[in-house]
Amino acid sequence: xxxxxxxxxxxxxxxxxxxxxxxxxxxxxxxxxxxxxxxxxxxxxxxxxxxxxxxxxxxxxxxxxxxxxxxxxxxxxxxxxxxxxxxxxxxxxxxxxxxxxxxxxxxxxxxxxxxxxxxxxxxxxxxxxxxxxxxxxxxxxxxxxxxxxxxxxxxxxxxxxxxxxxxxxx
Amino acid sequence: xxxxxxxxxxxxxxxxxxxxxxxxxxxxxxxxxxxxxxxxxxxxxxxxxxxxxxxxxxxxxxxxxxxxxxxxxxxxxxxxxxxxxxxxxxxxxxxxxxxxxxxxxxxxxxxxxxxxxxxxxxxxxxxxxxxxxxxxxxxxxxxxxxxxxxxxxxxxxxxxxxxxxxxxxxxxxxxxxxxxxxxxxxxxxxxxxxxxxxxxxxxxxxxxxxxxxxxxxxxxxxxxxxxxxxxxxxxxxxxxxxxxxxxxxxxxxxxxxxxxxxxxxxxxxxxxxxxxxxxxxxxxxxxxxxxxxxxxxxxxxxxxxxxxxxxxxxxxxxxxxxxxxxxxxxxxxxxxxxxxxxxxxxxxxxxxxxxxxxxxxxxxxxxxxxxxxxxxxxxxxxxxxxxxxxxxxxxxxxxxxxxxxxxxxxxxxxxxxxxxxxxxxxxxxxxxxxxxx
Numbered sequence: 259x260x261x262x263x264x265x266x267x268x269x270x271x272x273x274x275x276x277x278x279x280x281x282x283x284x285x286x287x288x289x290x291x292x293x294x295x296x297x298x299x300x301x302x303x304x305x306x307x308x309x310x311x312x313x314x315x316x317x318x319x320x321x322x323x324x325x326x327x328x329x330x331x332x333x334x335x336x337x338x339x340x341x342x343x344x345x346x347x348x349x350x351x352x353x354x355x356x357x358x359x360x361x362x363x364x365x366x367x368x369x370x371x372x373x374x375x376x377x378x379x380x381x382x383x384x385x386x387x388x389x390x391x392x393x394x395x396x397x398x399x400x401x402x403x404x405x406x407x408x409x410x411x412x413x414x415x416x417x418x419x420x421x422x423x424x425x426x427x428x
Numbered sequence: 429x430x431x432x433x434x435x436x437x438x439x440x441x442x443x444x445x446x447x448x449x450x451x452x453x454x455x456x457x458x459x460x461x462x463x464x465x466x467x468x469x470x471x472x473x474x475x476x477x478x479x480x481x482x483x484x485x486x487x488x489x490x491x492x493x494x495x496x497x498x499x500x501x502x503x504x505x506x507x508x509x510x511x512x513x514x515x516x517x518x519x520x521x522x523x524x525x526x527x528x529x530x531x532x533x534x535x536x537x538x539x540x541x542x543x544x545x546x547x548x549x550x551x552x553x554x555x556x557x558x559x560x561x562x563x564x565x566x567x568x569x570x571x572x573x574x575x576x577x578x579x580x581x582x583x584x585x586x587x588x589x590x591x592x593x594x595x596x597x598x599x600x601x602x603x604x605x606x607x608x609x610x611x612x613x614x615x616x617x618x619x620x621x622x623x624x625x626x627x628x629x630x631x632x633x634x635x636x637x638x639x640x641x642x643x644x645x646x647x648x649x650x651x652x653x654x655x656x657x658x659x660x661x662x663x664x665x666x667x668x669x670x671x672x673x674x675x676x677x678x679x680x681x682x683x684x685x686x687x688x689x690x691x692x693x694x695x696x697x698x699x700x701x702x703x704x705x706x707x708x709x710x711x712x713x714x715x716x717x718x719x720x721x722x723x724x725x726x727x728x729x730x731x732x733x734x735x736x737x738x739x740x741x742x743x744x745x746x747x748x749x750x751x752x753x754x755x756x757x758x759x760x761x762x763x764x765x766x767x768x769x770x771x772x773x774x775x776x777x778x779x780x781x782x783x784x785x786x787x788x789x790x791x792x793x794x795x796x797x798x799x800x801x802x803x804x805x806x807x808x809x810x811x812x813x814x815x816x817x818x819x820x821x822x823x824x825x826x827x828x829x830x831x832x833x834x835x836x837x838x839x840x841x842x843x844x845x846x847x848x849x850x851x852x853x854x855x856x857x858x859x860x861x862x863x864x865x
Contacts, residue, residue: 328742363827364787366767366780366811367634367856368679368692369736369743371655372699372720375676379697398654399676403632410809410827 306349309428317342321423323381324416327362330376332384340381343423344388351394354427357381359399362415367401374399381421396426454620454834454847454854465501465842466586468494468530469523471511473548477538482568486536486546489575490582492619493593496845497583497820498838503528515549515558523553530559532582536571543567546574550582559585572621592816593618596860597823598626598636598645599834603852613647615662618816618836618859620847626660627667636858637680645858646670646680646689657691659706670704679723684730690714690750692722701735703750714752723767726750728774734758736766745779759792761801767812771819778804778813778822789813789824789837804841814859823857 312318321343323336332340347353359378361370378397385395407414470491475481494500503526512518512533523531534548543566550560560581564574573594580591595618604610611633616623627633631650638645639659646659655677660667671677675694682689689704693711701714701724715721719739726733727747734747737755743766746755759765764782771777781790781803789805804813805824812825823836832853836845847854 328738363809364785365743365764365782366723366736368722369720369738369766371634371676371678372692372694372722375694375699376720397675400632400650401634403634403650408830410830 307346309350311346312425312428315342318346323377323421323423325377325419325421327415327419328365328373330373330380332380337384339423340384341388344385344390347385347390347394350428351391352427353425354394354396355385355390356396356398356424356426357385358404358422358424359397360404360418360420360422361402362418363402363405363410364415365402367403371399371401374401377419377421381423454616454623454849465499466530467503467528468500468532468582469503469508469526469528470494470532471508471513471534472505473534473536473546474513475536476513477536477544479538479542482536482544482571484568484571484575486571486575486578487532487534489572489619490532490579493576493579494582496619496836496838496843497593498840498843499583499587499820515551515561518551520551520553520556528553530582530586534578539565541565544571546571546578548578550585572617576617576619589820590818590862592818592820592859592862594863595817596642596863597814598638598856598858598860599847599854600633600636600856601849601852601854602632602832603849613645615645615860619845626662626665634856635679636856637682638858638860639682640684640686640861642860642863644682646682648678648680657689659689670706675699681725681733683726684728690724690726690733692724701733701748703733712752714748714750715755721746725768725770727770728772734768734770734777736768745777758794761792762790765790769813769815769822771815772817773819776815776819778815780811780813780824787811789822791822791839802841804837804839805835805844810835812856814857816859817862821859823859825855825857 320339357378359374361373378399382395382397386392405418407417470487473487491502495502510522513535531551531553532548537545539545545563545565547563549558551558566574576594579593583591596615597618598615601612601614612628613626613633613636614623615626629649629651634648636645636647644659644661648655648657657671657677657680658667659670671691673693673695676692676699679692680689687706689706691702692699693702698718699720699722700716701721703712703714717739719737721735721737724733724735732747732749734745736743737746743764744757745759745765745768746757748755762781762783765779767780769778775795776791776793778791780787786807787810788803788807789810791802791804793800810824810826814823821836821838823834825832825834832855834847834854834857
């Protein structure tokens with residue numbers, strides 16, 4: 259697969275997510291860049307995700323949803339990520355995820371514990387709305403206790419205001 | 429009275445002995461000063477016995493305590509032109525010239541049982557009147573406790589308010605990086621000395637809360653993956669799992685009589701305040717709201733809880749009867765007010781107050797109408813205030829140079845004492861109740 263095709267697939271996945279049920283892996287047809295936004299038709303399968311897609315599908319490989327300060331609303335730009343994970347859960351009833359809610363360091367630790375849970379619940383709600391089932395999803399909040407970035411700057415805080423989608427069963 | 433005090437000092441020592449003493453010490457330094465503080469001289473107390481002299485400098489501990497309270501200013505040792513050891517040695521004109529209001533003299537002697545006996549006297553310089561003359565006895569390792577108890581006696585005799593130097597603080601440390609990151613719940617003397625490990629964990633620990641008798645700590649641990657509340661007996665290390673429901677199990681707070689524990693649970697899908705009867709483990713819901721309700725603390729009468737809620741948008745403090753009912757909003761200043769600590773008399777509420785990206789410790793005196801506000805800390809990421817049991821000082825946590833440090837600040841905000849871990853973060857301070865005399 260050449261780089262242009264790869265980029266085209268990533269773009270297609272990001273833009274028209276529902277149509278990108280499965281990344282094309284065999285004998286890709288060299289798609290012109292102009293057609294990148296068009297639905298990339300799944301090739302020779304039932305359009306369902308399989309466990310290996312978690313390691314290869316550009317959308318499924320994204321497992322972090324970021325949030326605004328003191329907010330728990332899933333931002334529009336993360337709807338695509340939520341949608342592909344919801345489809346994965348729908349395609350694979352045996353799959354299980356834990357949603358780990360986190361907050362930045364501002365505000366008290368216990369409040370942030372609650373805020374992290376709310377963010378986890380917001381992603382759970384979005385996953386269920388898009389086809390995942392409640393029994394597949396667990397929410398845990400770590401509040402501000404597990405930062406990925408430890409500086410007291412806005413860019414760092416943004417990285418910490420997150421929900422991580424962790425697959426406990428594929 | 430004297431024998432009783434000595435027994436207390438030994439008892440404390442015995443309680444601390446079973447715990448390992450490998451804990452990393454906090455480094456302590458004092459920031460700021462208070463020109464309006466009462467001038468007092470604490471003359472070094474020489475050892476006059478025949479054993480090896482004890483390492484603990486009793487007078488130095490007393491002087492440090494009085495200074496960091498913000499209410500006293502001790503004469504620097506270099507200015508001590510005389511060093512009287514007994515009241516009868518004091519030349520009062522000397523200390524009047526040095527503008528001292530009070531002078532403390534004392535000496536350390538051998539006790540018949542192989543320990544030490546500290547005798548001291550407190551004088552009013554202007555009146556040339558002896559205000560206190562007491563002796564306390566203990567082992568070498570109990571001398572710090574004796575110095576703190578003497579500090580309390582001096583503080584109370586002069587100010588008419590019980591001293592809180594002979595108390596303890598609990599806090600959480602985080603040391604190491606990456607895979608070697610380790611958390612510890614610690615207990616130390618109120619001045620940061622004598623740190624002891626209560627529990628260690630590879631997973632985060634937070635929200636230590638003292639039982640009213642000072643014998644137990646409730647805290648939150650992530651060792652089971654999710655947040656879980658434990659209560660641990662300090663003397664024995666024995667602990668009980670208190671709450672491990674689905675969702676958050678956080679923010680424990682003992683009722684003033686020690687029979688109940690307020691906590692935050694999200695078992696019903698949303699963080700709300702509950703009260704658990706510790707004898708029966710029966711849970712009573714106190715709040716029921718779709719917003720975040722957390723960080724409940726008890727009012728001194730045990731009738732109400734003050735908690736953080738974002739029901740109006742941003743976090744603010746509310747008060748609700750323990751028996752249930754409609755919460756009343758308490759704070760209307762500042763974008764963000766959270767994590768209340770209530771003074772022993774219920775008059776003052778300390779909290780972390782946020783305006784944009786600056787978080788400071790603020791105190792609201794609700795005994796005045798309208799309430800009077802005071803800012804106690806400079807920011808920017810100050811949090812987790814905890815009143816001393818006499819409300820003369822507060823502990824809080826902040827971040828300096830990328831790491832967590834604690835400050836003890838006098839109630840007038842004039843004197844701050846920093847408590848720093850040599851290597852690692854220190855956070856989540858909780859000041860103990862008074863020790864039982």
